[in-house]
Amino acid sequence: MSDDNFIEKDTSATDAADEQNRQQRHKLRQQKLQQQVQQGIDKATAEKGLLLVITGNGKGKSTSGFGTVARAVGHGLTAAVVQFIKGSWECGERNLLAQHQVEFAVMATGFTWDTQDKAADIAAAEKVWQRAEQMLADPAIDLVLLDELTYMVSYHYIELERIVCALQNRPAAQHVVITGRSCHRTLVEMADTVSEVQVVKHAFDAGIKAQRGLDW
Template structure:
């Protein structure tokens, strides 16, 4: 038993040394660009979790939501009360509207607000929820987006969520997470649940 404890302690000490070295070497401070992509459920949830964490630390946050605009929004219900600014694309899911021009206009309206947030030095964290679709559908110009991200205040962190993130966004990002779909209740005919799915 004492040998097991010694081996465990040696492994943990080695791990601690490696972690401490990495922490000591991480000296650059700047706002981060995080991209959360993939086909699995939880991309927006992760983005909103980061916003909630930032609010909990006293940071100023702004949110733009594309795609999901017509559903009641539990995150908005909570976070607006805590001072988070929201800009929501009012049309909702593009497969419901089936009107490219109307969707483009709605996306552009929210995008104009996004550009203001990306220039606002008072905002510490900006969540651009489901933005990847707007780039894929050409509702928002990729180069304009990349320019806005590159010219944002240096301390400002940005979170972009959505499937099929463009490779240019992935290359620009500091952190990229891919959410993989293993199993989803909806595929089994189970209805989306308030407070869990939306």
């Protein structure tokens, strides 16, 4: 047998040993991670109705909120949705979820730059917020999505104190999801979970129009 054959066998044995060591190190890391995760799970024993805020300038806030509604409905929970600002558009989520007994209260005035009528917008916001207050007081509703609510605060259409009061006095087990840009710091501080969606790029900026089934 030549020296080359001995070298090849020795290299193969070294490679196998190195691979075994890598696998062992990986296993130890994953075991440590598993232990840390389990410790977190063991500590998380409390149950309560959660307030989630999904804010930021990026696309996907309402999509995330509706995804949470769909998840709740999939688990047999009762959900309701209040839509501000974009309610004049056809809504694919509403088309689907309404078939699963999800109640929608829709402001239905569309974007404020289209209505150009502040008084009418405030009246519409007040009407739909009254229904939202009823939902937030109803223990039979497990989850309420307040889609684009943040604008109602920013534009001073609905008093922040009324929103805070309704959230604080809702049934203890009821979950609420708030979406929209520039969420007021009071709501952020109240929330149990806050996610900020940031824009990296958007097709609209490249001249591509909003498309049915993807954007609305």
